[in-house]
Amino acid sequence: MYTLGEFIIENRDNFSFSTEALLRLFSSIKLAAKAINKEVNKAGLTEKIGSSGITNIQGENQQKLDDFAHRVFIESFKSRNVVCGIASEESKDFIVIKGDQKKAILNQYIVLIDPLDGSSNIDVNVSIGSIFSVYIRKSSNNLSLGLEDFLQMGNKQIIAGYIIYGSSTILVYTTGNGVHGFTLDPSVGTFYLSHPNIQFPNIEKMYSINDGNYARFPEGIKKFINYCQEEKGDRPYTARYIGSLVGDFHRNVIQGGIYIYPKTALSPEGKLRLLYECNPIAFLTEQAGGKASDGKKRILDIKPYKLHQRTPFICGPIGMVSKLEEFMKK
Numbered sequence: 001m002y003t004l005g006e007f008i009i010e011n012r013d014n015f016s017f018s019t020e021a022l023l024r025l026f027s028s029i030k031l032a033a034k035a036i037n038k039e040v041n042k043a044g045l046t047e048k049i050g051s052s053g054i055t056n057i058q059g060e061n062q063q064k065l066d067d068f069a070h071r072v073f074i075e076s077f078k079s080r081n082v083v084c085g086i087a088s089e090e091s092k093d094f095i096v097i098k099g100d101q102k103k104a105i106l107n108q109y110i111v112l113i114d115p116l117d118g119s120s121n122i123d124v125n126v127s128i129g130s131i132f133s134v135y136i137r138k139s140s141n142n143l144s145l146g147l148e149d150f151l152q153m154g155n156k157q158i159i160a161g162y163i164i165y166g167s168s169t170i171l172v173y174t175t176g177n178g179v180h181g182f183t184l185d186p187s188v189g190t191f192y193l194s195h196p197n198i199q200f201p202n203i204e205k206m207y208s209i210n211d212g213n214y215a216r217f218p219e220g221i222k223k224f225i226n227y228c229q230e231e232k233g234d235r236p237y238t239a240r241y242i243g244s245l246v247g248d249f250h251r252n253v254i255q256g257g258i259y260i261y262p263k264t265a266l267s268p269e270g271k272l273r274l275l276y277e278c279n280p281i282a283f284l285t286e287q288a289g290g291k292a293s294d295g296k297k298r299i300l301d302i303k304p305y306k307l308h309q310r311t312p313f314i315c316g317p318i319g320m321v322s323k324l325e326e327f328m329k330k
């Protein structure tokens, strides 16, 4: 069974950037994932459960573990001298990482993270996740980092992935050559290849949406939900929604389902953030043979204008997303 490191080396010809940089990036991500996993798995027993009492940049109640996860990722990336800048859901502005100039060739990578997505589910023991998205800096190494290094379109991503902290802890990523999942064996602290080449199955099985907002959805979304609920021979769709993007997406990409977070009257731009939630999940979606849009436009082609920008987000099997887009057009 391949470990993550062995898999990266075995497939290094598929990655058009430095293998050493890729290994360093994943060394950071693995370390952070294990440290977060340890705390998440005993959240009920530590003082890290519950709210930190701080309202984050999103105007949301920051959970103590959100802040812990944010700090762990920052420290993990700092110590590997491969990242020059980080943007995080938990930080208003981007963070510059002063690297060792002697290794400048390495630290030209930009990382955008949602350190702990769905964290309001921690207190009720529902799966949550960390999401990451990696770019090459746009500005030259001898200049200071600027916002343009972070406001890159999703089609420029070189790596995207997530860690899901569920019944098992799985790291899933793509570098543009398929989607691969690695399960943590906590007894040895190693991620082993468990889900090679994840692809949406040919069956369209389920839809995920918070239909508590039904009254506030655009008409096209309401029509698509009604379509999902109509009798379809022996295979009516089933509804599955746990309110955790990583958990809902991971189930849907394996079993065949669409995830929808549209704009509503309360969230006119949608709720999910483009840069560190939708773009990485959209990259994974397309690499797994699916489609990701805002209901009209390909997510990866949206030009960002601010760090914490939101967008309506739909991702899943091509047939289901295209069907929804047809309803949105009418």
Ligand code: P6P
Pocket (backbone or CB within 6 Å): 117, 118, 119, 120, 210, 243, 244, 245, 246, 248, 271, 272
């Ligand atoms: P709602 C979690 O806060 C999150 O960002 C996603 O992980 C999740 O899919 C969504 O929001 C849930 O939002 O409005 O349905 O509770």
